[in-house]
Amino acid sequence: MATTIGAREFDRIREFLERETSISLGDDKAYLVETRLSEIMSAHGIGDYGALLMALQGDRPRGVRDLVIDAMTTNETLWFRDGAPFELFRDQFLPAWAGEIAAGKRRKIRIWSAACSTGQEPYSLSMVYNDAARRFPALRPECLEIVATDLSDTALATARAGTYGGLALQRGLPEGSLDRHFSAGADGRFEVRREVRDRVTFRKFNLKDSFITLGSFDMVLARYVLIYFQDEFKREVLRKAHGALEKGGALFLGSSESLPAGVPGYAMVRRGRVTWYQKAEAVARRPGTETGTVGTVGDPKATPASADGDLASLLKRLQDMNAQHDK
Ligand SMILES: C[S@@+](CC[C@H](N)C(=O)[O-])C[C@H]1O[C@@H](n2cnc3c(N)ncnc32)[C@H](O)[C@@H]1O
Numbered sequence: 001m002a003t004t005i006g007a008r009e010f011d012r013i014r015e016f017l018e019r020e021t022s023i024s025l026g027d028d029k030a031y032l033v034e035t036r037l038s039e040i041m042s043a044h045g046i047g048d049y050g051a052l053l054m055a056l057q058g059d060r061p062r063g064v065r066d067l068v069i070d071a072m073t074t075n076e077t078l079w080f081r082d083g084a085p086f087e088l089f090r091d092q093f094l095p096a097w098a099g100e101i102a103a104g105k106r107r108k109i110r111i112w113s114a115a116c117s118t119g120q121e122p123y124s125l126s127m128v129y130n131d132a133a134r135r136f137p138a139l140r141p142e143c144l145e146i147v148a149t150d151l152s153d154t155a156l157a158t159a160r161a162g163t164y165g166g167l168a169l170q171r172g173l174p175e176g177s178l179d180r181h182f183s184a185g186a187d188g189r190f191e192v193r194r195e196v197r198d199r200v201t202f203r204k205f206n207l208k209d210s211f212i213t214l215g216s217f218d219m220v221l222a223r224y225v226l227i228y229f230q231d232e233f234k235r236e237v238l239r240k241a242h243g244a245l246e247k248g249g250a251l252f253l254g255s256s257e258s259l260p261a262g263v264p265g266y267a268m269v270r271r272g273r274v275t276w277y278q279k280a281e282a283v284a285r286r287p288g289t290e291t292g293t294v295g296t297v298g299d300p301k302a303t304p305a306s307a308d309g310d311l312a313s314l315l316k317r318l319q320d321m322n323a324q325h326d327k
Contacts, residue, residue, distance in 0.1 A: 005030050009049035013037075016056055017072055020065070021151060022208055022233040025072075036071040040064070066153060073152040074228070077117040079172035080124045081223065082255040084273040090128050092271070093219070093250070098136035101143055109144045112217045112244065114207065115225035116148035119159030119192075119200070120172070125221075126196045127181045141195065147214060149205035160202050162192040207237050211244045218246050224254040231260055238263045242279060251277040 005013070013033055014025040025032065037052065044061055046052050052068075059065045080086045100106035113122040126146060133139040150156050158164075163185055169178065182190035205214070207225070220241050226234045241251055242265045251266060253259070259266055259277055266277035 003048050005034055005049050009053065012053055013049070013056075013068075016053075017069070018230075020069055020208075021073075021206065022230070023072060023228045024230045024233075033072070037068060040067050040071060070152045070154055073150075073155070075117040075150075075152055075155045076224070077120045079120045079177070080174065081121065081172060084255070085221075085252050085276070086124055086128055088271060088274045088276070089125065089219075090132055094129065094132045094139065095136065097218070098132070098138040101140075102136075102138040107143070109219075110215065110217045110246075111144070111146045111219045112214060112221065113146060113148040114220055114222045114241070116150050116159060116202065117152070117155045118168070119148065119162065119202070120168075121221060121223065122146045122148035122159075122200045122202075123162070123181075123192050123196055124172075126200055127177060129199075130181070130196060141199065144199050146200045147203065147217075148200050149203050149214075151204065151206050153204065156202050156204055162197050163189050164192075165189045207240075208233075211240045214244060216246050217244055217249060219250045219252070220245055221252045223252060224257070226253065226257060234260050235262050238266075242266065245279040247279060249279045251279070253277070 007030075010030045010033060014029075017023050017025060041047070041052060044055070044064060046055055046064075055061065055064045056068060097106060097109050111122075111125060113125070116122050126144070129139060129144050133141070148159065150159070164182075166188065169182075169190060178190060181193055181196050183193055185191045207222075222237060222241060226237060229237070238251070238259065242263070245251065253275075255273075255275075258275070259268065265280060267280040269276055269278050
């Protein structure tokens with residue numbers, strides 16, 4: 001029923017989307033608006049894009065704004081996406097944190113999955129934790145809290161239900177995980193086990209909002225979401241994430257993403273195939289850059305990533321690099 005969108009209407013719809021969510025649609029994305037909004041328009045008897053714009057202005061019918069925003073999000077995700085960050089979590093971060101818990105230096109681990117989509121990312125972390133807890137008894141069930149947020153109501157509904165069918169299960173789930181972490185439900189679907197789900201709290205949250213209400217985290221994952229934003233908003237999100245990280249905390253982006261210039265206070269760490277960013281409060285500025293970066297940390301068995309000792313050695317290397325640079 002919906003007609004082809006005109007250039008002016010497309011501009012106004014993308015202005016609406018950018019204002020509400022910071023999602024930025026390229027000039028060539030008119031087809032995306034047409035395909036994603038046609039169902040909503042038919043369901044609500046909205047015959048053309050002029051009428052849709054009126055509907056968005058007054059949110060009449062009530063809730064149409066959220067429906068349009070939801071439809072325009074891209075919720076592509078999979079289990080253990082990119083693999084290597086989850087291996088690093090298992091092999092470096094969790095053993096280090098288990099040691100700190102056992103030594104009485106830490107009580108809790110808090111992780112934020114900042115664009116969790118349908119839940120695969122936070123549940124993957126929770127599964128890794130449960131597996132690791134067999135080796136490290138200090139990792140008690142209550143020691144990990146995962147806050148998982150997204151803007152999309154439909155993605156969050158799937159995440160909260162924690163029940164997945166054939167196609168979703170086939171994407172990225174390692175062998176053995178289905179048996180260990182899911183129970184069989186109705187219609188050939190599988191449900192994430194209670195002990196994996198219980199520590200994950202899902203919440204609707206727009207990255208445009210203040211992060212202060214979320215508390216502070218040892219690890220923040222903002223993976224495959226910044227790609228939808230303009231550079232200035234990417235920087236804003238990463239600056240706010242810096243504020244939400246504990247000292248020495250870790251930021252993960254998608255494997256094809258990198259920290260844009262102009263975001264101070266992170267030290268880049270490379271371990272094997274993974275790059276992540278460590279909160280480094282006093283990162284010295286290299287001339288011409290705002291982001292302190294450190295190259296590959298040579299020894300993968302080096303001091304645990306989150307320990308102060310590691311941060312100190314990273315900062316020392318930074319200072320050495322800066323001194324070299326200044327010569
Ligand atoms: C491609 S998914 C990424 C999922 C997961 N992080 C991963 O790496 O597989 C991007 C998610 O970002 C969410 N998103 C987009 N803009 C957002 C915003 N302004 N605030 C919060 N979430 C947003 C979308 O709803 C979508 O679920």
